[in-house]
Amino acid sequence: MVETWQQIALGVLVLLVFTSFIKEWVSPEVVALGALVTCVLIGVLPIAVPSPAPGLEGEALTNALRRFNADALRVFAHPAPITVACMFVLSAALERTGVIEVLGHWFERTAGTSPTRMLVIMIVIVAGLSGFMNNTPVVVVFLPIVLGICRRKDWAASKYLIPLSYAAIVGGTITIIGTSTNLVASGIAASYDPNYAFGFFDVTPLGIVFVAVTFVYLLTIGKKLLPDRVTLAALIDSKDAREFITRAFVSQESPLIGQSFLESSLKKMKKARVIDVVRDGNRVRESLNEVVFEEGDEIIIKGRLGDLMGLSEKDGITQDTSDQLGLEDVRTESAVMMEGIIGPDSSLAGKSLKELNFRQRFGVIIVAVHRRGRNLQERFEDVKLAFGDTLLVQGPARRMQQLFELKDFVNLSEPKEVAIRAKKAPFAIAAILAFMVLGLLSGINLIPPIPIVQVALCAAVFVLLTGCIDPSEAYQSVEWKVLFLIIGMLGLGQALQYSGVADLLAIKVVETTHGMDPRILISLLYLLSAILTEMVSNNAVAALLTPLVIIVGIQLGVDPKPFIAAVMFGSSASFATPIGYQTNTFVYGAGGYKFGDFFRAGFPLAVILWIVASILIPVIWPL
Known part of the structure; x- marks a missing residue:
């Protein structure tokens, strides 16, 4: 006790x-x-x-x-995190076999003819995909495509990236597997009483309405509220982005030997600048201002091609004045400027550029950083990087390629080119279709009920056995942080239920709302879930509130399913802040947004969906 x-x-x-x-x-x-x-x-x-x-x-x-059912170890066998893990694997299989990429290329070919056409096609594709797979990779694939179209057409990317995220969010409400929030709430409900469980397509009617309302809103009211922001790359004039890198050695007779960089004439160059010094094949780790030149040092200088060619007249770098500085010209190569975003599982997060020794480690330089609505072009070396930070990087193309091959950095400038297993695509598509068909047949009782976790495990194993994805890729595709968050919050929710605290809270809610129409209570629960999910994880909100609302429904003598649905949909309604949902955080930096942009564009949508949910939930799930 x-x-x-x-x-x-x-x-x-x-x-x-x-x-x-x-x-x-x-x-x-x-x-x-x-x-x-x-x-x-x-x-x-x-x-x-x-x-x-x-x-x-x-x-x-x-x-x-x-007591047996309250065992803390049972949360590790809960169907919700297992199903979520399987969905990560299935999503990765669709991505690895090129299914998403094919849709992305089709979108790129057909959507760029007009701004409205692009918005319409983007919302339909992204919402549709997000109903059956993890929406984060969908956004990651479409981000560089949308940015590329906007650059070529000279359209403001900020008019499209918030809609991209919102489409992914509401798309996840179409099916029970569309978002981990649905799986968590439904899993808790099923463990309490199998009659409270939600089938594969039970949430589809309201989910489709959510998508339709969001679609109309983004094409009308939302279109006028979306900001016209400058992305990070646009801070730098396109002509300035076409720069080149020259490499030169310090010769045996050079007067630079023994001089510090601050004392040398290289510091005074107007049209070009030294960005690095290489000694004995390794980049000098000291700050550039502390470097003292030695014979054989390789000096890396960056500037526009015309400026580098004119250094012979003003700065004494090339052949005409090589005797003056003792520098031997080595080679010149193009410097590429690209945007990248810190991913959710990046090893760079929590460390500053100085701590990472970024320039020496990756062979590129950081031109600017976008952080929480601010574009920083100076004094950002000590800023600790975080998920969602957008970096404008410049360096040789080959070093850029090496940098973006890392999982730490998501390329925003161009779609990531990876070797795909196109021949395996039919197997990946078959796995998803089988998942959908079995879920539908089970939901309408044409076949005996099949637990969603069972179908998910079978589908995940199938794509592994057919080679759509190999085991190492499957392990990497799982967002373990999300799984552990779900497991921990399920344990806390189980503690609230076993300890009797959930019963006490439910009784207090019933006493406080005595005489209130249950439909009003459903509306208030949706609102509470939506507010909390803007501040904390949506999975955490679902895990904590679902046990509570089940008991509230039982105390009121009505079916708890509409209350569970209110928590389920409310926990996914993160539109007013960039931190409430992972896809919002992704587009936050990429679009050059400010924090208030999400509130202006998302708050009216959140209110509209709250009204829609308050009206339709009691209709779809009668009390």
Whole structure:
């Protein structure tokens, strides 16, 4: 039996978890797992509980089963994180076999004829894909395509990237597998009572309405509210971007030997600048201002081609004045300027450019950084990088290629070219279609009910066995941070349920709303979920609120499914901030947006969808 002090401690723990999510003291998945461990340490959740002994009856059997079901280790076998992991693998299979790329290329060929046409086709494709796969890779694939079209047409990319994210978000509400939030809420409901579970297409009617409303909104009201922002690359004039890099050696007789860079005439060059010094094949690790030249040093100089060719007259770099500085010209190569964004699992996150020794490590220079609505062109070396930061990088094409091959950096300037397994595409498509068909047949009772997790596991194993994706790619495709966050929050939700805190809260809600129409309560629960998901993880909101609303429905004597649906859809309604949903964070930096841009464009949409959900949820899921 859980004691009163443990219930109080659990309440304090929930507040600390939400505060930590908002303040970002620690990574969310660490906070969630820490909360799960704390629930075990304070005795709220038992661990490694044996199954009830034979012969138990009545209340003794009920208590034993209740304790067994509250075992903290059971969250690791919960269907929600397992299904989410399988969906990551299936999404990666579609990406690796070129299915998404084919759609992306078709979009690039057909959508660039007019701004409205591009917006219409983009919303339809992205929303449709997001209903059946993880929406993050969809956004990652379409980001550089949209940016490329906007550059060529001289359109403002900021008019399209927020709609790209919003289409991915509402598209995820079309099916139960479209977003991990749906899977978490449905999984908790099924574990409470199989009758409360949601089938594959149970959410489709409201999901399609959400997509249709968002579609109309973005083409009418939203179109006028979208900002006209300058992307990071546009800060630099296109002519200035066409620069070249010259490499020169310090000869044996050079007067530069023994001079520091600050003392040398190289520091005074107007039309070109030294960006690096290589000694004995390695980049000098000291700050450029601290470098003292030695014989044989390779000096790397950047500037526009005409300026480099004119250095012989003014700066004494090339052949006419090589005797003066003792520099031997080596070679000149084109310097490419490209944009990249720090990915969610990047090893660069949490470290500054200075700590990373970025210039020496990657052989490129950072021209500017976009962070939270600000474009920084100077004094950003000490800024710690974070997910969503957009960097404008410049350097030789070959070094750029090496940089963007890393998982740390998502290329925004051009679609990432990878070797695809096109011959395996039919298998990947077959896996998704089989998933959909079995889900549909099971949902309308034409075949015996099949758990979604079972179908997901079969589909994931199928794409592995058929070679659509190899095991190492499957492991890399899984966003482990998301899984651990879900596991931790499921544990916290289980603790609320087992400890009786969820019952106490539900009773308090029922007493406070006594006499209120349940439809109004559904509307308020949707609103609460939508507000919380703008501040913390949508999965965390679903994991904590779902057990509570199930008990509220039972206390009111009505079907809990409409309350669960309110949490499910409300937790996915992140439109007003760039931090509430991962796709919003991706486009935040890429589009050169400010924080308030999301509120201006997304708040009216959030209110409209709240009204729509409040009206339709009780109709689709009668009380």
